[in-house]
Amino acid sequence: MSRAQFIGNREYFPGIGRVQYEGPDSDNPLSFKAYDPDRIVAGKTMEEHLRFSVAYWHTFCADGADPFGPGTRHRPWSVSNDGMENARNKVDAAFEFFSKLNVPFYCFHDRDMAPEGDSVEESEFNLKTLVALAKERQEATGVRLLWGTANLFSHPRFMNGGATNPNFAVVAHAGAQVKAALDATLELGGQNYVFWGGREGYSCLFNTDTKKELEHFARFLTMARDYGRSIGFEGNFLIEPKPMEPMYHQYDVDAQTVIGFLRQHGLDQDFKLNIEANHATLAGHSSEHDLQMCVDAGMLGSIDANRGNPQNGWDTDQFPSNMYDCVHNMMVVLAAGGLGSGGLNFDAKVRRESTDLEDLFIAHIGGMDAYARALVIAERIVSDGRIDAFKTARYSSFEEGDGKRFEAGELNLTDLRDIAAANPETPLESGKQENVENLINDYMFS
Ligand code: XLS
Ligand code: CA
Ligand code: CA
Numbered sequence: 001m002s003r004a005q006f007i008g009n010r011e012y013f014p015g016i017g018r019v020q021y022e023g024p025d026s027d028n029p030l031s032f033k034a035y036d037p038d039r040i041v042a043g044k045t046m047e048e049h050l051r052f053s054v055a056y057w058h059t060f061c062a063d064g065a066d067p068f069g070p071g072t073r074h075r076p077w078s079v080s081n082d083g084m085e086n087a088r089n090k091v092d093a094a095f096e097f098f099s100k101l102n103v104p105f106y107c108f109h110d111r112d113m114a115p116e117g118d119s120v121e122e123s124e125f126n127l128k129t130l131v132a133l134a135k136e137r138q139e140a141t142g143v144r145l146l147w148g149t150a151n152l153f154s155h156p157r158f159m160n161g162g163a164t165n166p167n168f169a170v171v172a173h174a175g176a177q178v179k180a181a182l183d184a185t186l187e188l189g190g191q192n193y194v195f196w197g198g199r200e201g202y203s204c205l206f207n208t209d210t211k212k213e214l215e216h217f218a219r220f221l222t223m224a225r226d227y228g229r230s231i232g233f234e235g236n237f238l239i240e241p242k243p244m245e246p247m248y249h250q251y252d253v254d255a256q257t258v259i260g261f262l263r264q265h266g267l268d269q270d271f272k273l274n275i276e277a278n279h280a281t282l283a284g285h286s287s288e289h290d291l292q293m294c295v296d297a298g299m300l301g302s303i304d305a306n307r308g309n310p311q312n313g314w315d316t317d318q319f320p321s322n323m324y325d326c327v328h329n330m331m332v333v334l335a336a337g338g339l340g341s342g343g344l345n346f347d348a349k350v351r352r353e354s355t356d357l358e359d360l361f362i363a364h365i366g367g368m369d370a371y372a373r374a375l376v377i378a379e380r381i382v383s384d385g386r387i388d389a390f391k392t393a394r395y396s397s398f399e400e401g402d403g404k405r406f407e408a409g410e411l412n413l414t415d416l417r418d419i420a421a422a423n424p425e426t427p428l429e430s431g432k433q434e435n436v437e438n439l440i441n442d443y444m445f446s
Helices: 046-050 056-061 084-103 122-141 168-187 210-231 255-264 277-282 287-297 324-334 358-384 386-394 399-407 413-422 433-445
Strands: 051-053 105-109 146-149 191-195 238-239 271-276 300-304 342-346
Touching: 046 358, 056 084, 056 105, 084 122, 084 358, 122 168, 146 168, 168 191, 168 210, 168 342, 191 210, 191 271, 191 300, 210 238, 210 255, 238 300, 255 271, 255 287, 271 277, 271 287, 271 324, 277 287, 277 300, 287 300, 287 324, 300 324, 324 358, 324 433, 342 358, 342 386, 358 386, 358 433, 386 433, 399 413
Parallel strands: 051 105, 051 342, 105 146, 146 191, 191 238, 238 271, 271 300, 300 342
Antiparallel strands: none
C-alpha cells in the first residue's frame, strides 16, 4: 500500500519520515525493532495479525491536563481561536502521523474530530464537514477506520449519564449524537462501532433506579443497532467494559457482566466486546482473563491495547510495554483464530511530562514493537503445543467413561453421589503452575 507522507497544507512533524523496520540492532528510537509489517507469522503478515490503530483523542486532542494542573503540551494543530480550523488542522496532523507511523487504522469519538455546535443541527453539520475531509485523507493515505464512537460523557448534560440518564431530554440528546456518529462511521467505512458507557452508571443508590436505567440502556442499544442496520452498517457493535471512573459504579463492569447483559436483551448477535487492558485490571482481572471470557462466548470484538500502573488503581492509559501481558493477550487471540475485524487500538497517552512531538511516535513505536514481539512469542507457544498439552491432560478425565457422560448431560446428581461412593479415593493431581510459568519464560527469553 502506498501512503503519502503528508497531504495537508503544512507538515506537522517535520524531520520525521516514514518509520521503518530497522531490526533489533538499530539504535534509532524512531525505527521499529520488531514490527516488520510484511513479515509472515503463521501464514499472515504482522500487519494483518496486529491491525494497529491510533486513538484520535489521546494523540491529537489531549494536552496533558490533569486534576492538579493545566496542559503541558502545545500542539501546532490547536493554536487557532476557531474550533473548526483547529479541527481541520487536527485531521491533517492525524493523517500525517498515521502515514508516517505506517499504521493501518485509527479510532475516534465524534467530538474528537469536530467541535460541538450550538444546536443539534450545527453539531451534525460540523461532524459531516470534518468527516468529508477525513474521508478524502483516508482515500489519499489508505488508512482506515477501525471504529467510531460518540462521546456521551464530557458535556455537562451527561453528568448523570447518557442512555441511562434519569431525564429523558438528555437520553434524546444521547440518541442524536449516536445517530450522527453512526452515520459518520458508515461514511468512513468503519469496521466497528463502540459504546463505552463512561457515565452509564451511578454514584448513589438512594437516588437511582438501577432497574429502570438498565432497561433504558438495553432499549437505547437496540435502537442504535436497528438504526445502524437500517442505514447499511454491517460491522460489529462493541461494548467496552469498565467498572468505575468516572462513575463510582459503571454498569458495564467487566466482560462477563456485559456478555450476560447482551444475552439477556437479545443483543448478542450484533454486539461483541472491546476489551481495554487497563479496564480489565481496574475490574480486578487481568486483560487476558477478560479476553478469554469473550473468546469463550464467541464475542471477542477488538482490543484497546494499553496498561495501567500496578502501584495504583487508576485508569492511567499507559502504552503497553509489559511483555508478559502482551504475550498472554496474543496467546488468547491466536488460539481464538485472530482478531477478525477488530484490532489493537492504542488507547494510550504519553505521560504529562512527555512534551516533545516525537514522543508521540516513540510511544506508539514501543507499543507496536511490544505486540510484534508478543505475536512471535505467542505463535511459538501456541504452535509448539506444550502448554496446550498440559491443559488437555488436566481435563482428560472428561474424555471417557463417566466424565464424558457428565459432559454429555447423561448423569444426574444421584449418579454423581453413587460414583463418588464407589470411588472413595480422589487423586491429588498437581496443577503444575510453576512448571507452565517456567515454560513461558523459556519461550520468551531462550
Ligand atoms: C475511557 C475509554 C474510552 C473508550 C471510547 O476510559 O477507554 O476512551 O475507549 O469511548
Ligand atoms: Ca482507559
Ligand atoms: Ca478504551
